Amino acid sequence: MHAIQQSPVSSKTAASQSIHTSNQEESERIASFVMKNTLPTVVVQGLGFVGTAMVAALSIAQHSDGTPCFKVIGVDVDSEQGQRKVSKINAGKPAIVSSDHNIDQAIQCGWGEERLMATTLVDAYQYADVLVIDINLDVQKWYDKNELEYDVDLSIYRKAIESVAETIKENALVIVESTVPPGMTEEVIYPIFEAAFERRGLDILKLSLVHSYERVMPGANYLKSITDYYRVFAGMTPSASVKARRFFEQFINVDEYPLTELASPRASEISKVLENSYRAMNIAFIQEWTEFAEEAGVNLFEVLKAIKRRTTHSNIMAPGFGVGGYCLTKDSLLADWSKTNLFGSASHLEKSIAAVHTNDQMPLHSFGLLKKALGSLENTSIALLGVSYLNDVADTRSSPADTFYEACMAEGANMLLHDSFVSYWPERKLNVSNELEAIGAQNPEVVIFAVRHSEYLQIDAESLYRLFSSAKVIVDANNIISDEKASCLSGKNIRLIGVGKGHWKTLL
Template sequence: MKTSLYSTSPISGKKYTLPTENDKSTIDNFIAKNKGKKVVVVQGLGFVGAVMTLICSNALTEEYAVIGIDLANENSYWKIASINEGVFPVIASDPKINQFHEKTKLKDNLLATYDNYAYSIADIVIVDINLDVAKNADFSKKLIDYDVDLTPFKKGLKAIGNNCKENVLVLVETTVPPGTCAKVAYPIIKDCLEKRGLSTDRFRLGHSYERVMPGPDYIDSIQNFYRVFSGINEESADETEKFLRTIISTKKYPLTRLGNTNATEMAKVLENSYRAMNIAFIVEWSRFAELAGVNLYEVVNAIRMRPTHSNLMLPGIGVGGYCLTKDPLLASWSKQNLFMDANPLMQSEKSVQINDQMPLFAFNYLKETFNNDLSGKKALLLGVSYRSDVADTRYTPVEPFYDYLKSQGAEIALHDPYVDVWEEKSLTVSSDLENLLKEDFDIVAFCTNHSEYIDNKTLIQSISEKSNLFIFDTIGVLNQNEINLLKQNHLVKVVGRGDV
């Protein structure tokens, strides 16, 4: 590995030289300081794994020595270095993140590393690495085909199997295609242990998918929320349950045990597919409401009074994040490739395609206002993250919306109170809304429902004092009083509101 290569933190901008030596002595010293504690290794330091290290470091009924492990490459090493410097690599609005992190630093029971030696001392390994779906789509996001590449996931499992103890508990939290633990993970670990001359009867393999919600309830979405779990066999399920009871408030949020890992894997992709289809369903009704002069928000809220329909979704610019954009495809891919059924889950696949095209619908709505000519128009996009009050831009629907605007020659400024650098676009994002609003724009578009934009009298007043703007609310941030005020000097449109 060349020492001239760096990993740069998107949070601080600090550069870290990639390591060239192993980290064994650092790990040994850490374990010596935490003598007598069981060792939990969390594989993957992304939005789930990084926070999982804090949960385990602050376990409810056990004292663990926790090691987070990730790759020593340009994209990931900064997370390792940041954690070891006492800087948590995830920004969120949840105050518990900082509280848990401060407690962890006082305990000195968290280390981050890139060295696979960590697996050799682990009692429990939690797998939190990404498993992506590669979509082949045209510029309009019409899905042509897709594939699931298990190669990185398999490499992660081999790293465990080639180094772990024979009596380790491997707990997969990664969202995977149903059948993965039984048909992929178990054979890999078993084969690795056999080649090392170790017993294959003592290791335990469990699956318990995360329901992490980045934002104000980040920690609680793990520690204080319901969990579903299973094991590759009864012994594995028992060990998984035993561990989960040490980190989750199970008295208030009882665990649910399913019959096998196929079931828990299916549960995760089914619950996300259901939500993705619910969102896709409302898309065509948004178009209908706009055509019919109807406020779809008040229609949906009226329907939600009926308990059986309380989760009917509201209009928006689109679906983002790591789960809903891919999980229906993981399920369909599994049916075809792991269970060898040629018939896909057609409705689930269709929901992804509809949701991926939602930014195009919003863009076309905007473009029609300018007679299909956006060249040279100056647009301010308020919010680039996919969800309110988080710095998560993974698969944000704002990205294709931005691309469509850019392709038409528009000049674009970006604001987000949580995002300084939009990694996927290599763009700087401003957090200084006051100064941005001093500039002249033709378009102001609300793209993320951050708390900073909701009931913000200063923001609305600043916008209202300008003249001849097109205010485009893609997610229903504006209330009726704000819309009435803005309409005095501006043209206002809201996705799903044909009455405006």
């Protein structure tokens, strides 16, 4: 009996948690939960962003006669954060804060009907009819003299899989839902099960191993992005695919969103990272045209609207402050790692990697415009409006605000932070104001709109001036200020700079 991904400090942390019972007691609690009814048991490994939504979706899955499909056990690591998530689920609440109340309701429903529990004990795996792997496989990324370097360390992920392989039932359905380097399920995960099953005297052919990927998005449709969206999957064997299809049909609206079955897990794995690389690359491509439009005095947003009339060009991206989140900032690196490490290729995914690089540097474009306008930023008070990476969502994972913040701090600026949804920025360990008035009252010399939150879009021209009359420069890095509002600010001694808005040079 051991906890997954156990770190050296975790037992101490666990001991300090009054809610943590002994392993023996917890083990009995799991066994008693499983005995409560004969519903199939689904174990979700990892209660992060995807795992939480999966636990919610599975909790409300029901047959056509209204009876529930599953009982669900969420498992997370035995760390302070893992314990916190587990406690939340065990109190009928989501492990992740979200603006989608359907998640709360779904979890409340499963918990209330005693069909949902969570634990940090790997004991749970032995009961799984279906095990869904939702643990993150992180990429270490850094810059060395403006060269993007990265590393993928499989060891933690491998250990987590090993803990499953040691305890799982022979005929379980195991679904790898993590974004992994293509080839991982076949070349790394399957061999782990193969070795463990041999040791355990089990028949590996009875196991059903599948890769499938979600397309979960934070925000108001968090739950629906699992239950009402297209899903891709592929089994190691035809029978694994059949079992997976039946499982997905129970909680996904497949009538409206038919499942896509691919030929092999590696195809499903490539599909996921290609999707995100496509998007990252299209954003990076627009960045060089953003700079061109600024040089040429052209409003790129107007141009893009003209281009998007063509359905063949409808996916073209817009200028912006930067790219954040968990996927677009790293998935191309997973693919590149796989290409060279799992498939022995001599060549890299050069364009895809370059796109990640460009996107990582994007906030420095806004920073550069600001620097050019003011010369020095020393002791300049800068109001950074928006630390989330996504509009109308409280999500600071890999937020571009971080790069901008760091660059300003290195210049000796004083930063004022605002976000409509975020009140604490965990990556920076900083409080964030939710009150624009409070930011305005501190008379910032620079205001930068970094995220397209509705609150910012709704500020009228008069309020904009009233709030920030102290500003020498306002940077609109996300198409927040319309030309109409911009023209109201002319003659007010505020310099307006817009990313992708080259025409403002002549307008103001």
